[in-house]
Amino acid sequence: MSDSRFKKNLVPPAEAPSGTKLPGSDTSALRKPKLSDAPRRRSIPEGLWTKCPQCGAMLYDKDLAGNLEICPTCQHHFPIKARARIASLTDPDSFEELDAGMASVDILQFTGVATYVDRLAKYQKSTGLKDAVVTGVGRLDGRPLALAVMEFSFLGGSMGSVVGEKITRCIETATKKRLGLVIVSSSGGARMYEGMFSLMQMAKTSAALAYHGRAGLPFISVLTNPTTAGVMASYASLGDLIIAEPAAMIGFAGPRVIKDTTQATLPPGFQTAEFLQEHGLIDAIVPRNHLRERLAFHLDLLGAATVPPTARAPGPEPSQPAPNRTEAG
């Protein structure tokens, strides 16, 4: 019954899901008859254009990147890289990354069809990241904040020891420095290759959030496509505010598992951001190009992060000004 419950969720698809832009690799669209009318067809270098899966518009990759990977025609949200997301949410040069060198180890010596070590090497190469999350502290229009952004293209954003540890340290840093916290999630769930260590990251991160919350500090959880399973059943669901991107797939169990287990017909729009909002499970749906201003508004409203250190109520550890810091905003 439940045997296949995480079939869809636990592990990243070997290939990117439909609707995913693959810069430099998807040239098939260029050979479609529809495009043969394009006057500049012969002069288009491969991989510079992406076809919008929702409206079919041909989008110049550079334009798409300049528009936060949102289709200007239909507002379809393409996946955005963690680093681009961070740049979109922080002031220039304000982001100070934490634990960038932390990497996974094959603690179980997992011997499957492919070895864990091989998988890690492959995704480290393709993403330029050590693992599936980037964490740090920075400023949003001058407001200090702790920020963690998951990278779905690294093993489906799956959470193993590194993701759990980096998120936990990010939360603890926020608690210690009395910072508001924003976590942008995108994950297929816990990482199988690390077995029970992965499951325990759910407990670890949630416990850290308990203390962050008790310190009176705000946590805003941002759910992006897709956020499911173990990540959804831990920190992603624990925001004081929970904001989702339009049309993001959000849930606990994968739709196929639910279908197979229950034989039920899934309601229209099941497990989309809109479905969750209608059912009262999230606070708001905010398009990516409005996220920055929305976060700024909420961080102001929820307080702690914007209170200057001198005026702040007594708290632990007044922090030292960091040298060589570029003030922006």
Next chain:
Amino acid sequence: MKHYLDFEKPIAELQRKLDELRAHSESVSLGLNLETEVALMEKKLDETRRSIYSNLSPWQRVQLARHPKRPYTLDYLGSVFTDFQELHGDRLFADDRAMVGGFARLDGRNVMVIGTQKGRDTKENILRNFGSAHPEGYRKALRLMRLADRFQLPIITLIDTAGAYPGVGAEERHIAEAIAVNLREMAVMRVPMVAMVIGEGGSGGALGIGVTDRVLILENAYYSVISPEGCAAILWKDRAAAPKAAGALKITARDLLELKLVDEVVPEPLGGAHTDLEATSQAVRQALSRHLAEVEALPEEDRLSRRYEKYRRMGHFVEDPVTPHADAVSPDV
């Protein structure tokens, strides 16, 4: 009729022969030869049982953990605890029968016991949803834990579930949030808490009542991030590879103890918990009592920080020494 698992076939066969011999020896005149043969057969049966049960593969243990005769939460509530008084409902939506809980007494002390509950037959399994709780089950569990916390009753949880239920209603009522909130709140309950995995420890559905000061596990129980079948389907593209996945995932009680993910393995009688409920219950009672006494003896603050550290330490990774560590960073705030 005794239920035999596949790997127990040699035992079943010997038992059948032994029964035949005995029946025969009763019907005919008792000859010395037959008596000797019965004794020999008994010895062989005993040796076979020992050899099979002391060399169980991870997959065979999974089968024992799922054994239809395995003691469930309510069995232990009758045999390990006394005076169980069930409390129903999440006060929000429903009374999830896959999650039971209430007051009970353990070795004379009042406790709150919460556990997932499977059904013994089809009818009961429908009532209990095969031991897979909905959001209301996790919310009932949280309600009872908060009640216990408020009135200083230690909390004991018994875990036996293939996982939280994957269904439309479960998603609509936010199963992910229900589990997540339990993880966060269990981390800061002031009272002593002990969990024991008594059968299946199925992923987030198990962890949803499993964040405690001590986590114990019965010898043949398992605890896993994903079912062996689910893992096999994804990584081997074949559910039949479940035995391989069961090994690779390191989900047995012994593996988890070695990895320091559980605190103690509670021994089962040879052949599994179901072969001797009384002996199993005695071991369960002693282990629960001892661990509870240990965590009760700690000052509250100490207990809470140890609980935090327990989970904080879980995880393995390497760090690039050049990269700034979180503690080394002093943002100008």
